[in-house]
Amino acid sequence: MSENGHGWEESGPERLYVITGGREADAAQSRLDLVTLIVSREEPGVGMQPELAAILRICRSPLSVAEISAYLALPSSATGVLLDDLLTDGRVEAREPASSLPDIALIEAVIDGLQKL
Amino acid sequence: MDSKSSDTVMEPREADRLPSSASSAVKIVIVGGFGVGKTTLVRSVSEIRPLTTEETMTQASTGIDDLAGVEHKSATTVAMDFGRISLNEELVLYLFGTPGQQRFWFLWNGLFEGALGAVVLVDTRRLEVSFDVIGRLEEAGVPFVIAVNAFPDAASYPTEELRSALDLPTSVPIVVCDARRRESSRDVLISLMHHLRDHTLTAEPG
Numbered sequence: 001m002s003e004n005g006h007g008w009e010e011s012g013p014e015r016l017y018v019i020t021g022g023r024e025a026d027a028a029q030s031r032l033d034l035v036t037l038i039v040s041r042e043e044p045g046v047g048m049q050p051e052l053a054a055i056l057r058i059c060r061s062p063l064s065v066a067e068i069s070a071y072l073a074l075p076s077s078a079t080g081v082l083l084d085d086l087l088t089d090g091r092v093e094a095r096e097p098a099s100s101l102p103d104i105a106l107i108e109a110v111i112d113g114l115q116k117l
Numbered sequence: 118m119d120s121k122s123s124d125t126v127m128e129p130r131e132a133d134r135l136p137s138s139a140s141s142a143v144k145i146v147i148v149g150g151f152g153v154g155k156t157t158l159v160r161s162v163s164e165i166r167p168l169t170t171e172e173t174m175t176q177a178s179t180g181i182d183d184l185a186g187v188e189h190k191s192a193t194t195v196a197m198d199f200g201r202i203s204l205n206e207e208l209v210l211y212l213f214g215t216p217g218q219q220r221f222w223f224l225w226n227g228l229f230e231g232a233l234g235a236v237v238l239v240d241t242r243r244l245e246v247s248f249d250v251i252g253r254l255e256e257a258g259v260p261f262v263i264a265v266n267a268f269p270d271a272a273s274y275p276t277e278e279l280r281s282a283l284d285l286p287t288s289v290p291i292v293v294c295d296a297r298r299r300e301s302s303r304d305v306l307i308s309l310m311h312h313l314r315d316h317t318l319t320a321e322p323g
Contacts, residue, residue, distance in 0.1 A: 035231075057128070070168035098143050
């Protein structure tokens with residue numbers, strides 16, 4: 001063990017391997033965008049993996065995948081693996097981003113919102 | 118209620134929480150060279166203090182210019198700063214700042230997918246970074262505007278001079294901004310949305 005008490009670096013590959021159970025995020029397969037909003041459907045349970053518990057806790061109100069990654073200090077690919085697990089178990093819900101081919105109504109809504117800033 | 122195990126995880130402050138009615142999000146990408154003011158722009162309009170997400174890519178490093186001839190596997194880690202604007206009770210806008218240099222384009226895959234468009238933030242003293250970026254955005258069909266961050270010690274050029282230096286069609290707006298100022302940064306985003314609206318109206322059949 002190294003002097004600082006850590007066997008690995010905070011964001012080193014070993015830590016990610018442990019957190020994701022060695023699974024690699026397949027970016028092409030992930031259904032999650034950086035701005036997909038995640039909302040918890042339940043409270044963290046006793047003995048739950050700390051990262052999963054943390055997600056359930058911080059997503060009591062909606063948070064984007066990017067924000068979750070930032071708060072967990074994990075790359076979004078690793079966050080995606082954890083979120084996929086939670087989604088599969090129905091512990092969180094995902095709110096998809098607005099259409100990638102924006103219509104005029106969406107564009108006007110963005111302009112209105114910006115003008116109020 | 119919160120256990121000790123949460124110590125390592127930052128949590129959103131109460132003021133940073135979105136209403137539960139937030140139902141969908143959109144994103145705009147701010148792209149430009151180092152030091153051009155991407156994070157400054159994001160910070161000036163964001164309702165949250167900008168957050169950072171780290172992206173990694175493992176790759177063989179041959180072909181990367183500054184390591185020419187040296188072949189080994191390396192994990193590239195790049196930090197992206199982003200901010201957020203709640204547009205109304207349902208709709209949220211995220212702004213991502215990303216470096217423009219070609220070696221960071223691996224970040225762009227997921228980033229531009231579904232993005233409304235891009236702001237190319239330009240420093241007139243270092244225009245060269247923008248050439249590749251503009252070419253790439255045009256290729257990918259991403260709507261964009263050019264925002265010139267008016268640094269106090271940089272000479273100001275007439276817009277048309279910049280347009281010809283950047284070889285831009287007249288359809289692409291060029292705006293001058295002060296990324297430190299909220300209204301100025303907001304106006305850049307509004308210019309992009311107006312451009313996108315024109316773009317969408319023109320593209321609609323019939």
